[in-house]
Amino acid sequence: MFNKYIAICLLCIATACKTQNQVEKTTNKEIVDTTSKADFTLAFGSCNKQNETNLLWDDILKTNPDVWIWGGDNIYADTDNMKRLRAMYAKQNSVLGYQKLKSEVPVIGTWDDHDYGLNDGGVDFDKKKESQQEFLDFMGVDRNDPRRTQEGVYAAHTYNTPKGSIKILVLDTRYFRTDLTPDTESKKRTKPNAYGVGTVLGTTQWNWLTDELKNSTADFNILVSSIQILSNEHGFETWGNFPHEVDKLGKLIVDSKAKGVIMLSGDRHISEFSKTEISGVDYPLVDFTSSGLTHTYSAFNGEPNPFRVGNVVFTKSFGLIKFNFKTKEAQMQMIGNDLKVMGELHQTY
Template structure:
């Protein structure tokens, strides 16, 4: 018995020693056909690089450039694997100061498939979730801890999605955090370092949008004085493919197979909720017109518009888009007049999950899938939204996540929405055909 204990203890110590150089990560950022973004955070200044190889040809190994982490960027390194080919799966390693770091779970990434002009687009699946609170007792509000059931990240990892879309409130800045760069980067680091999150980050490609809590204080808007600092932190800690506007918000887009994802910012240009003069901006005209242009250009059968807050819910409660009625009507009207097919909204914020279906005269309905919360305190609908057109049976008021699957032939694509609990057990599922959104 004593020998078994000593063996387990020595294995644990070895594991701790192997991880000691790493603060958080590695994390996979965007995946494209010819390059993949790799991210890691060390505990102190160090030289970092990634070595990777095609799983089918492990003899030939490639390396990223080497980067030196620094205190200013809280020792974060972002490196690009650019010696990759389309449709491949790769194993990778992390080297810190020329020494390989050992992990107790695999490290793998993938490149997207070159299917165009060759085959039907590949099937794929992706995870969706919002509202991640990770407790930190010395700085949290007194009382019952707000975050719980972190094992949900293990369930998402075991679901084996190709990528994950983090749809806002991916960390919670608090009073002690949001006014300074020190506080903001501390909080981002603390959330990113959650042990249960690490295998998911290391093996599933990650894309993100923000909402009020990772942008600034609760219900924060364009008047938040430190938004440039939180923007810098967001870009440092996430690996999105692009940003549509220089130093303005986190708007961007990426494509997976034949589907396109539009990451839309609901904070940077947002008019304060209680302001009574001037225009009422939610997305703002600059961003909204870009979004209409980008969706009009896209020929994707499903155009997923990812927003921190609810878009489809007509109830003028909390921070829903309905509170910005003139802009919302303009946006929906433009989608109709421009005859843009395949639009589906993905949102977070509410700390409970539901699928909203907004009917429109003479054209297809607009769906808004709200998925929340991952670890933050669960909530539920309020009486003011009793007439909201939620699809029957889709309300979930406990920790959950979405697992969305796209499959079918090129002109017969089908979206299957699965909502699962913290243990990965299915709560509800629904299919939507692309042909229904034309």
């Protein structure tokens, strides 16, 4: 479903088209406004090495978020040894800046391959059940929480305010994800599977997501995916390796009539906005990629993304979204050290 709109998106980008609902800015000169309180503020990020200094924790706190969302690769473990994995999570939990954040802000999130335990790992990782428990311990999840007995770390979080509500649906793109197809004909690592072959979420998680979206009454619905959903030509991990799953998600968003769906992603060591239109939804779908927190693709010199809006940011940053329930606006920003605004996208829903 998304794929049929590639031509439209390319035309819009080429002609720098703007709609009345959209204002785009990319800058590294402005400083984020921390003086005014939004109706709800979420901050998120990914790709965080526990042994490297993260200079952004104080900046994250200064933005006064109502929730911090881990987008995956929250540590770099790449191990099937649970004792080692536990020690690495403990290392991250000992970071003073992160301790202060946790003491003041609720923390939720998902994992990606490096904290899952296996680079590019999926359904066949033989320590995924044990790794799930270590991840849940790191996240401070109660022993009686359903995630302790279900397969996968997916979860729903609803935040109700006097002015409106936000529903955050944290997806697990590791536990059930089936095999990727290596690209032996080019320099890319992977290529899309044959249409209909394989899955990102698995049957149980798809059923859960369907129920959560169709029954949602929230003003905004946030989908957290550790890997990109829209960008599909770079050859690394992406929902685009399972094009039928991308179409299935688009159809679900249309059928559910869920309001204000925004997609968050990580993994890539770059930050960018991707956007597309789908028939049956009266707002564009945005995939806000924020990566990374301690290291980035500093040698980035370009890659195709037919859905890209604005410029790629390849310096350390985190994502910030400020919501206004009255105007139905989401102000999305990429924030670097010292609160510099590296990129910005405003969208009305």
